[in-house]
Amino acid sequence: MNLVSKLGETAKLKPDRTAYIFGDQTETYGGLQEKIDRFAGGLYEIGVKKGDHIALLLGNTPHFLISFFGALKAGAVIIPINPTYTPTEIGYLLTNGDVKVVVADGKLLPLYEKMHEMLPKIEQVILCETSEPLQDSENLQVNNKLKSFANLMKSSVQVFSEPNQDDIAAILYTSGTTGKPKGAMLTHQNLFSNANDVAQYLTMDEDDLVVAALPMFHVFCLTVCMNAPLMNGAAVLIMPKFSPSAVFKLVKKHKATIFAGVPTMYNYLYQHEGASEDGFASVRICISGGAAMPVALLNNFEKKFNVLVLEGYGLSEASPVACFNPFHTGRKPGSIGTNILNVKNKVVNEFGEELPPNQVGELIVKGPNVMKGYYKMPEETAHTIKDGWLYTGDLARQDEDGYFYIVDRKKDMILVGGYNVYPREVEEVLYKHPDVAEAVVIGVPDPNKGEVVQCYVVPKSKTLTEEEIVSHCERHLAKYKRPSTIIFLDEIPKNSTGKILRRALKDILTKQS
The missing domain is CATH 3.40.50.980 (Rossmann fold)
Known part of the structure; x- marks a missing residue:
């Protein structure tokens, strides 16, 4: 099939x-x-x-x-x-x-x-x-x-x-945030199996109407909002582009049942003036992926709209979905969930050995959804796929119940005086401040400590000060994890799918210096 x-x-x-x-x-x-x-x-x-x-x-x-x-x-x-x-x-x-x-x-x-x-x-x-x-x-x-x-x-x-099942169906180019884009070769089996497994996992059927507000050229929308519903007789509500007001209007008009987006989109919906529970009354489930969703935002969104938000995890090389929070047997805020049907995940050390619960290592994935390789890049393919396992480059841990948590990208980890600082941990703290709309953390060079933490904040209120942020972080973070400098921005740079462009933040820093 x-x-x-x-x-x-x-x-x-x-x-x-x-x-x-x-x-x-x-x-x-x-x-x-x-x-x-x-x-x-x-x-x-x-x-x-x-x-x-x-x-x-x-x-x-x-x-x-x-x-x-x-x-x-x-x-x-x-x-x-x-x-x-x-x-x-x-x-x-x-x-x-x-x-x-x-x-x-x-x-x-x-x-x-x-x-x-x-x-x-x-x-x-x-x-x-x-x-x-x-x-x-x-x-x-x-x-x-x-x-x-x-x-x-x-x-x-x-x-x-x-x-044939192993014939190439699509080549999806990665965003190229760490160099030239790489083309992930996805087979017919890769795309069909992931769409079918996702649809079953989320119990999609012909009564569902799935909102396609994410870009259809991106694998998240391609599988979750287009292929999965169409494999199960559901309907797709195609939005030319994302806007909070349009989402609320169309969801209410057509009584859409499933919404999928990245955390940035949920933040815009939550912050939208005039947004109320009524706007999402027909939605039975919201799906978040593409990046880690701050727990504070997840809790606030669910409370405001009275709807369940399930986080998942995926990447282009896995067609893309590898994990989802189950909604029949419970979910854990902050977690990317458990293995989906037919897909296995595990956390390993630098030698590829599986780590015990709650130890941080690299997340690797195996299943019928894993790509055939990178187009015209055999060395990159060999580096990324080993013994059938896809090495994601994401740092994660697994708890005793089998739930996975993304700690950060390996390349984004900050090394402060020999101590590991994971940007997500600092960002979670920043999002807890009531006057912070968005926050991003990166590492910047330091002659004494190797690197220090730099944070960028989009404030909700013009009265928010650097001193308030510093005081807030002092209450929640060890000294080496605290931001050394804080930069206020009107907007965090993002790509077309809403993913934060950390490289662009570093460019801002370079220009300012």
Whole structure:
């Protein structure tokens, strides 16, 4: 079984069930399947063969969903790319990923016109009319490489390339926070198994409506908000972009049942003026991932909206989900939960030996969701996957009940005078201050201690002072863990998925010095 065949089964059994909602559009599973078939046929007609690489430079629209499943049905390998990336970033991914065909938002045509001479391997660019989704555009100026999405959808050719389980389905590039992005090769088994296991774990069914407010090009949304619901007959509420007011409005209007987001999104929802329990009354479960959620924020959010927030853990290389807090047998705030179905996690030392409970080591993952490897990077693959285990680079501990806790990224740990300081521990303390909206901690060089703790704070109140922060930390942290300096910011720099850019914070520090 794979994503395409499973979706096809649902379309045959329940053709009139709602598959997605986008603005004023509501599409059934039968209608979605017809669009997927037409897109796959259109790809075949322009020469796409099994194994060809197709990049999706699309935001959250039905075009993404149709292109994703249509390309898989045609036997292609999908490379989702953030459409807001710079030309340099996009050019690198298209070149490194050996992309043959690009499906892009029509607004990116001027960008392609500037870049096309740098991308000789691109054979076709399919432009989507995102202002009027799925409608023909007679005025689109095309040359031998440019095609209209609407025209491509006129195909009546029937095509289905049955994949093997270990065939590559997608290449997902990591965010590149520690260097050039690496392309995680995910197989059909990887994507299907994780989507199916997540859906079962969260008991998704045809009565659920899942909010896709995260970027669909990101693996979190791809699996949890798109693939998982569509594998189980649920519907997807596609939001073009995240905004707190839009979330509350659409959740209430359509009676959405599942919301997924990163901690930053939950913070914005919690802080939103006029937010009330009524805005999330239909939501039965909230899912948080992408980064550790401060316990204070989790507790405050649950209390304000009377909804359960379950933290999970994943990474692109694991398709992505490896852990989730169970809601049938209890959860633990601050924990990423326990093993999901068919996936094993453990905490090991530098020799790969499993550590006893509550000792900090590296979290490693094993299961049908673990990637095949990094595209064209055999050395990186060998360093990351050992004996079938994926070494995540995250520091974690496991308690006596089998619940895992992320301590921090190995690379983010701060060494102060020989003592380990984990940024998350300090950030948890900062979030407990009633006037702190956001807080981030990094390590900065120090001639005497090697490193010291530097903290960045977005205050709720303009009256918050550095002295108050210092006093607060003195009450809760050992001396070596306390921030040496405190910098107030209007906003913490983040990437398009809401993940904090620690490197950008270091750049701010460099400029200020």
